[in-house]
Amino acid sequence: MNKKSALLIAPALALAAMTFSSGAAMAADNGTSTFETNLGAINGSNATGSVWITLTGDQATVTENVSGLAATFNGAAYPHAQHIHIDGAGVCPAPSADTSGDGVISTTEGGPSYGKIGTTLSTSGDTSDKAALDLAVAGMGASYKYERTFTMNAETIASMKAGKAVVVVHGLDPATLPAAAQKEMSDLAPTLPLAATSPALCGTLAVSQMAAMPGGAPGTGVTTALAPTNASTSPDVAWFVGGGALVLAAGGALALGRKRTVAAHKSTVAK
Amino acid sequence: MLAASAPVSLSVPDIGLTTPLLSLGRDAKGEAEVPPGEAGSPAGWYKYSPTPGEQGPSVILGHVNTTTIPEGVFYRLHELKPGEQFSVSRADGSVLVFGVDRTEIFQKASFPTLAVYGNTDRAEIRLITCGGYEPSTGEFVENTVVYGHLLSSTK
Numbered sequence: 001m002n003k004k005s006a007l008l009i010a011p012a013l014a015l016a017a018m019t020f021s022s023g024a025a026m027a028a029d030n031g032t033s034t035f036e037t038n039l040g041a042i043n044g045s046n047a048t049g050s051v052w053i054t055l056t057g058d059q060a061t062v063t064e065n066v067s068g069l070a071a072t073f074n075g076a077a078y079p080h081a082q083h084i085h086i087d088g089a090g091v092c093p094a095p096s097a098d099t100s101g102d103g104v105i106s107t108t109e110g111g112p113s114y115g116k117i118g119t120t121l122s123t124s125g126d127t128s129d130k131a132a133l134d135l136a137v138a139g140m141g142a143s144y145k146y147e148r149t150f151t152m153n154a155e156t157i158a159s160m161k162a163g164k165a166v167v168v169v170h171g172l173d174p175a176t177l178p179a180a181a182q183k184e185m186s187d188l189a190p191t192l193p194l195a196a197t198s199p200a201l202c203g204t205l206a207v208s209q210m211a212a213m214p215g216g217a218p219g220t221g222v223t224t225a226l227a228p229t230n231a232s233t234s235p236d237v238a239w240f241v242g243g244g245a246l247v248l249a250a251g252g253a254l255a256l257g258r259k260r261t262v263a264a265h266k267s268t269v270a271k
Numbered sequence: 272m273l274a275a276s277a278p279v280s281l282s283v284p285d286i287g288l289t290t291p292l293l294s295l296g297r298d299a300k301g302e303a304e305v306p307p308g309e310a311g312s313p314a315g316w317y318k319y320s321p322t323p324g325e326q327g328p329s330v331i332l333g334h335v336n337t338t339t340i341p342e343g344v345f346y347r348l349h350e351l352k353p354g355e356q357f358s359v360s361r362a363d364g365s366v367l368v369f370g371v372d373r374t375e376i377f378q379k380a381s382f383p384t385l386a387v388y389g390n391t392d393r394a395e396i397r398l399i400t401c402g403g404y405e406p407s408t409g410e411f412v413e414n415t416v417v418y419g420h421l422l423s424s425t426k
Contacts, residue, residue, distance in 0.1 A: 036390065209325075210321075217379035218332050220345065221401030
């Protein structure tokens with residue numbers, strides 16, 4: 001594409017793409033709603049995490065960051081099954097949920113707090129409760145970022161909107177359990193140790209105060225041109241292309257911006 | 272906390288700054304739009320965040336530099352100290368005073384989305400720019416985030 005011609009259409013685009021803020025708060029595009037939660041450690045996992053979900057109709061994009069989970073299991077990356085639980089009390093279990101008194105809140109013991117599995121946050125394939133224990137599609141290792149868009153079932157959506165949906169990430173380091181509990185087998189999968197399936201992170205999804213969660217880190221620094229001799233490949237131009245409509249808008253909006261900010265700019269420079 | 276009303280300008284006397292505020296949306300990739308890069312460009316309010324004064328994290332973005340000169344609208348943002356105050360004027364005629372709680376610097380590669388944009392119990396604000404200029408690439412690798420909360424408002 002000819003860069004010059006692209007820049008020539010900037011003024012018209014600018015007015016369409018960019019306005020000085022004047023209206024009330026905007027609803028998000030397309031009836032999108034956003035849910036979020038910070039994940040807290042359960043069973044002494046010392047892990048942390050956060051999850052946010054953008055929902056448009058029945059299309060959900062789940063973004064999750066976790067760290068500090070158990071790293072390895074039998075010499076391989078530790079599989080952390082993860083789900084959105086629904087139809088319970090909509091809370092994470094308190095220590096008193098450990099009805100067996102073995103020092104570990106098992107997945108079953110946490111059930112009354114967070115409910116049954118509504119959605120499996122699998123890395124591929126089935127996202128229903130049928131994939132709940134498929135460790136091949138679990139989160140892997142101590143820290144990971146999970147991002148996936150899928151069709152979310154109606155039950156999970158309803159529970160999320162009712163404030164009753166709880167994200168639970170499973171899988172503890174057996175060495176962190178009380179000695180007796182280290183020898184116990186899982187309440188869910190009798191071939192696995194209790195540690196493998198017990199909850200490690202938990203958080204109740206709430207409606208986000210952000211109508212739409214911004215993705216990534218804000219691009220509030222202008223990449224400077226290192227080799228201005230070749231405009232078509234300089235980083236400067238790359239930045240312009242990367243900014244999409246806004247970038248094309250820059251030239252036109254600027255006339256407006258300059259007039260209104262000349263005073264601010266001067267005082268900024270003067271100090 | 273106040274009802275919604277879009278912000279029209281930001282004044283931060285401690286760093287000699289007054290700027291009108293653009294309304295910023297999201298680009299095709301879902302990332303927050305940023306104001307134009309040219310010298311003299313204003314800061315902007317991310318229109319899918321709460322308006323300043325509403326409960327939640329109101330987000331204001333401004334460039335640290337420009338396409339031509341080093342001094343972007345927020346190039347002195349990092350100088351703000353806890354307890355310092357700044358104000359936002361809104362379309363409804365109200366003027367809101369915010370106090371700085373803290374400044375945090377994050378690597379862009381591990382930007383903690385919910386720690387910056389997550390729900391809050393009160394009316395808060397985030398002034399965000401870039402930092403960590405990397406001469407070898409000409410890019411900025413950090414974000415500077417000033418956290419503040421609403422102290423008072425007049426109309």
